Every structure is written in structure tokens, then in C-alpha cells.
Amino acid sequence: MKIGQVARETGLSIKAIRYYHDIGLVVAERGDNGYRAYSRAQVDQLRFIARSKALGFTLEQCGELLSLQQRTDRTAAEVKALAADQLALVRDRITQLQALEARLNDLVGRCHGGAGPQCPILDSLSGEAESPISSCKD
Secondary structure (H helix, E strand, O other): OOHHHHHHHHOOOHHHHHHHHHOOOOOOEEOOOOOEEOOHHHHHHHHHHHHHHHOOOOHHHHHHHHHHHHOOOOOHHHHHHHHHHHHHHHHHHHHHHHHHHHHHHHHHHHOOOOOOOOOHHHHHHOOOOOOOOHHHOO
């Protein structure tokens, strides 16, 4: 199967598919004409990667998951551990985003808009007021 059709079937961009090939994640055979030819199994692997990426897994983690999927000696505990780690990261990001939302909400609430030049948002960002992002450094 040619790369354009693979892209349509997987929802991945041609550029991403080529990159995955270049890093050895899913390697297609090259025909005599130099074009990559993808098998049904490779298309399924790329679809698997696309779904994994949609859950926030890194390419390295996608490779681990793909390897686990293909291994008959894998354990569900190995897969669960990867997913649990990812879930913990997602929850941490949600907590950080909620804190960011609260800070931005506070800034927007303190700024009355108006026609004058005074702006608590700009004052805060330039350090003239207590910084609303000081605890976002980690």
C-alpha cells in the first residue's frame, strides 16, 4: 500500500509516517521504484501508534506498547504500568492547568478593561504586582 493511502487510513500525515519509518518505528519495504510499500500489518501498527499518540504517549512509549503488543510473552501488568504512568502524567497536567486557569481567572477579574492605560494584567506580568505565575515554574 502506498504512503498516501496509508495516511488516509490511519489519519497520520505522510510526514509523520515517513518519520516513523526513518526512526525505525514502523519500517516499510522499498520497491524497485524506491517508494515505500506498507503491508496491512504495518498499517495496523501505524493505526495503533496514532491511537497511542492520541492518549498522550510519547513515541518512545508507543514503541514500547507496540513491542508489548507483538510479544506473546508479555504480561498485562507491563502494559498497565505504562498506562498508569501516563495517567499519572495526565492528572498532573490537569492539576497544573487548573492552577493556571485560576491564576488567569484572577488576573482577568482584576482588570476592568476600560479606556485608561492602567492594567493589572500587564503590571503583574512586568513584576510590578505579585506574580501570578511564580509557582508555575516547575
